[in-house]
Amino acid sequence: MNTDQLFKNINKHISLSAVEESHIRSLLAEKHLSRNDYILKQGEACPFIYFVNSGLLRAFFLNPSGKDNTVMFALRDWWITDMHCFLNGLPAMVNIQAVKPCHVLCLSKASLDSLFEDIPKFNRFFRILMQNAYCREQLRMIQNLSLPAKDRYEGFLTKYPQIANMVTLKQIASYLGITPEFLSSIRNQKKGK
């Protein structure tokens, strides 16, 4: 199991001893996903948080009438889960699916809780993770509220150029909260200029 990327990620914020690292390693499972595989489905239990070693995942919500809304993408070096349901032991609200073949490391809720107890500074690490996630989400909210679709699209291209290159127009539209047809027409306008 390759955990280099993971510990590079964690050590950005706290420093772990070799013993602590190997303790964490003992709590992890790994999973290889093919394109389109699901690691989480709406309505099912959500006992894991995933660290992305490689590949690209997409979390999305299907509303009762089948409309697809992308909650987030996760590239290499990102953490992903349905946080609310993971933390509170609730059935998942969102689906998480591999957009590209993925290699992920899985940490269960029980293991995470044990880390908070056994390695107290892990609280600090996760606090920073949550701070960043909250700020990112808040910024997205401000932009969704204050900008028209075209500007949101340009913001997305600037902020996540790698992701923009790996996902379909449909998935970008679903992230921006517009229809693929409308995004297609936005692209077309831009070309015109």
Add this chain to the structure above:
Amino acid sequence: MNTDQLFKNINKHISLSAVEESHIRSLLAEKHLSRNDYILKQGEACPFIYFVNSGLLRAFFLNPSGKDNTVMFALRDWWITDMHCFLNGLPAMVNIQAVKPCHVLCLSKASLDSLFEDIPKFNRFFRILMQNAYCREQLRMIQNLSLPAKDRYEGFLTKYPQIANMVTLKQIASYLGITPEFLSSIRNQKKGK
């Protein structure tokens, strides 16, 4: 300085000794705000996080063309700041203004950092605060993307009935990302039924 509410808030997640409580108390300042007073203005420094002892605050973003978007409200027992700018020492992106007269406790970034060092379990407390904030924001994002304005309005009334009673229609519209005129017409439709 009345800190009962504050420690009730903190002790929901960690338990503090009397010594720790009085240490925290020594780091706090308090502030009384009249209606419409600002505790934060876009572009200015954002060195504090505020705990609301009483009253009601609103954080909002004014885009270049003057459109007002409400980022959050904060009632008694809530924490509020421009989190991204507070944590990273950046000029504020949002304004925070008293909707009703307020009594708030102020904690500086430097004091918060010192708490993370001196009372390590404070990391746990703040982690949980950030988890909740992130999940709340994510849920709001899903609803904004997947629901029409009328449903978002009903969701707001159900989730925050107290706030709905204390703020203007204009401010609710600004939170929902629609114009006051359109919210007024939604209200009118509902009355019709």
Add this chain to the structure above:
DNA sequence: GAAAAAAAATAAGATAGTTTAAGAATTGAA
């Protein structure tokens, strides 16, 4: 490398939400 499947483009008609503007109702400050 060809057939099948999925994605993207295009276009016309429909709708949710905005803009502007004016009058009615509330609210706040003196």
Add this chain to the structure above:
DNA sequence: TTCAATTCTTAAACTATCTTATTTTTTTTC
């Protein structure tokens, strides 16, 4: 208590975005 300011309502014209349907292009699979 009154007056000025703000907020709320209403309505018509307008626009961004959606829906539906068809065609073209790209991708996947056998």
